[in-house]
Amino acid sequence: MLWMIARRFIGMILVMFIVATMVFFLTRLAPGDPASLMLGDQATADDIDRLRKVYGLDRPIVVQYVLWLGEVARGNLGQSIYLQRSVLQAIFERTEPTFFLALFSISIASAIGIPSGIVSAVWRGSRFDQVVSGGAMLAASIPSFWLGLLFIQFFAVHLRWLPVAGYGAPDATMIERLFHLILPASVLGIVNSALITRFTRASMLDVLSEDHVRTARAKGLSEVRVVLRHGLGNALVPIITVVGLTAALLVGGAIVTETVFGLPGIGNLVVSAVLRRDYPVIQGALIVIAGIYVLINFAIDVLYTIVDPRVTT
Amino acid sequence: MHLSTSRAFLKRLFRRRLVLFAAIVLVVIVLAAIFAPLIAPYSPTSMRVTQRLRPPSAMNWLGTDEFGRDVLTRVMYGGRASLGIGMAVVFASMAAGTTLGLLSGYYRALDGIIMRFVDAMMSLPDILLAIFLLAVLGQSAANVVLALAIVYTPRVTRVVRGSTLVVRELPFVEAARTIGVSTRRILTVHILLNVASPIMVQATFIFAYAVLAEAGLSFLGTGAPPEVPTWGTMIASGQQYTDRAVWLVLFPGIAIVLSALCLQLLGDGLRDMLDPKLRKAL
Numbered sequence: 001m002l003w004m005i006a007r008r009f010i011g012m013i014l015v016m017f018i019v020a021t022m023v024f025f026l027t028r029l030a031p032g033d034p035a036s037l038m039l040g041d042q043a044t045a046d047d048i049d050r051l052r053k054v055y056g057l058d059r060p061i062v063v064q065y066v067l068w069l070g071e072v073a074r075g076n077l078g079q080s081i082y083l084q085r086s087v088l089q090a091i092f093e094r095t096e097p098t099f100f101l102a103l104f105s106i107s108i109a110s111a112i113g114i115p116s117g118i119v120s121a122v123w124r125g126s127r128f129d130q131v132v133s134g135g136a137m138l139a140a141s142i143p144s145f146w147l148g149l150l151f152i153q154f155f156a157v158h159l160r161w162l163p164v165a166g167y168g169a170p171d172a173t174m175i176e177r178l179f180h181l182i183l184p185a186s187v188l189g190i191v192n193s194a195l196i197t198r199f200t201r202a203s204m205l206d207v208l209s210e211d212h213v214r215t216a217r218a219k220g221l222s223e224v225r226v227v228l229r230h231g232l233g234n235a236l237v238p239i240i241t242v243v244g245l246t247a248a249l250l251v252g253g254a255i256v257t258e259t260v261f262g263l264p265g266i267g268n269l270v271v272s273a274v275l276r277r278d279y280p281v282i283q284g285a286l287i288v289i290a291g292i293y294v295l296i297n298f299a300i301d302v303l304y305t306i307v308d309p310r311v312t313t
Numbered sequence: 314m315h316l317s318t319s320r321a322f323l324k325r326l327f328r329r330r331l332v333l334f335a336a337i338v339l340v341v342i343v344l345a346a347i348f349a350p351l352i353a354p355y356s357p358t359s360m361r362v363t364q365r366l367r368p369p370s371a372m373n374w375l376g377t378d379e380f381g382r383d384v385l386t387r388v389m390y391g392g393r394a395s396l397g398i399g400m401a402v403v404f405a406s407m408a409a410g411t412t413l414g415l416l417s418g419y420y421r422a423l424d425g426i427i428m429r430f431v432d433a434m435m436s437l438p439d440i441l442l443a444i445f446l447l448a449v450l451g452q453s454a455a456n457v458v459l460a461l462a463i464v465y466t467p468r469v470t471r472v473v474r475g476s477t478l479v480v481r482e483l484p485f486v487e488a489a490r491t492i493g494v495s496t497r498r499i500l501t502v503h504i505l506l507n508v509a510s511p512i513m514v515q516a517t518f519i520f521a522y523a524v525l526a527e528a529g530l531s532f533l534g535t536g537a538p539p540e541v542p543t544w545g546t547m548i549a550s551g552q553q554y555t556d557r558a559v560w561l562v563l564f565p566g567i568a569i570v571l572s573a574l575c576l577q578l579l580g581d582g583l584r585d586m587l588d589p590k591l592r593k594a595l
Binding site for chain 1: 331429430432433434436437438439440441444445446447448449451521525528529532533534535545548552555556559562563566569570571573574577578581
């Protein structure tokens with residue numbers, strides 16, 4: 001088992017190395033010299049040369065890459081061109097709304113997806129199953145920003161139940177801030193429930209057709225107990241995987257929703273960095289976001305090997 | 314495909330009425346986009362300032378926008394770019410992903426490195442990777458296609474690799490190898506034809522994702538330039554009028570939802586028909 005975990009760990013490091021390499025070289029392909037971008041239009045050629053020296057931009061690109069990789073490995077993602085602070089600090093300041101948004105959204109998505117997936121599997125082929133499957137497909141076809149705009153119009157502008165956008169005033173209490181997350185989290189919850197519903201249904205169908213479930217029924221256990229304990233108990237691992245990975249993707253993938261609702265999250269940071277060509281921030285954010293995904297993936301793999309010994313073989 | 318077999322194929326595909334319905338709606342949307350210059354009631358650019366922000370009426374079925382342009386006309390024209398970009402993304406990602414998947418599944422030596430790259434790219438959310446690539450490539454409709462094709466190639470690669478791993482072990486491939494068929498022919502004929510169904514299923518889903526992603530990119534202002542009318546750019550420019558003219562946002566959005574939904578229904582139907590084993594899976 002330890003060997004398995006060690007192999008996964010090495011795989012994770014390798015993937016992160018590829019992400020970092022890809023991000024570095026692709027960024028260098030981008031138009032515009034970083035030094036002249038930092039200094040703006042007024043800079044003289046001398047100023048630009050001096051800054052290129054300071055940042056090591058005058059060295060061969062391979063040298064720059066090795067030095068940069070060394071810094072990244074030590075956790076130093078560099079300085080933002082525009083924000084007057086380190087990239088890590090800029091990301092850290094934006095973490096709270098993104099974290100709570102991902103947490104709320106995935107909770108809503110699971111609250112919709114897991115029960116309806118279970119019932120669909122149990123009543124396979126029924127009218128309920130058809131409605132749920134159709135609903136899941138519909139949810140997966142809705143652009144989140146569009147649903148967001150309609151929700152804002154209806155719940156915030158028309159009914160005035162909820163705030164239109166933003167994350168509250170800087171001195172807002174936690175409750176007020178979380179209040180601002182209700183609409184965006186509902187949008188993301190609905191859109192992401194599709195995958196969880198389909199996955200839950202598929203894994204429940206697999207498990208419910210197995211022999212041990214038939215045995216449990218034959219023993220005379222109640223249907224509810226058969227489905228929840230013997231069925232869900234065994235289908236839970238793949239369901240947790242999809243929930244975990246969806247949550248991980250929401251950290252950087254909620255960009256559009258964050259923008260619609262004016263939430264100062266990580267996605268928003270990336271969009272403004274792209275529009276301002278703040279490359280250190282773009283690079284850093286991509287590495288952090290990929291890192292979170294890869295870490296969650298690794299944690300799930302480890303969990304698998306612990307929960308299910310068959311995986312190791 | 315032979316005419317009679319293709320007819321039998323469609324007959325089986327459309328046995329589920331919902332799939333047939335999805336196909337019909339999709340064909341209508343595609344035709345409306347293709348023939349927009351002939352059938353659209355107005356010109357997509359003609360502005361009539363006296364008719365600004367009019368609600369849906371007999372004159373303008375879907376209302377008018379902030380310049381008095383007909384929304385129905387613009388939705389039809391918007392489909393040209395949105396569906397066109399989606400289609401191009403499908404072709405590009407299928408070509409690249411199928412090649413990489415075949416190589417990865419057939420040559421064990423390449424498998425490790427290709428799959429690590431696939432893992433690396435799939436560790437970033439689609440939209441984020443697309444935005445990053447567009448920042449590097451520069452903003453244009455062609456680059457939206459390129460960026461989204463790069464984003465979806467790993468998905469196709471994974472699917473094709475998985476199927477190739479299964480097919481390459483089948484007796485007929487071994488038989489072909491024994492009688493001296495070249496590796497190239499084995500890959501492009503014997504294996505490719507047998508992994509075609511999962512590729513086709515994947516193509517419909519990627520079409521749907523690409524239409525959704527393109528809309529998201531346009532909305533963020535990182536996609537196609539605003540002067541290109543796509544469903545995404547229409548929603549983006551209409552959003553400031555949502556309180557007075559919700560139809561500006563509503564109808565392009567419905568076009569996106571309908572297209573994506575029909576594509577996914579069609580993909581689902583294809584999968585059910587082509588591979589009964591996969592029925593339950595995603």
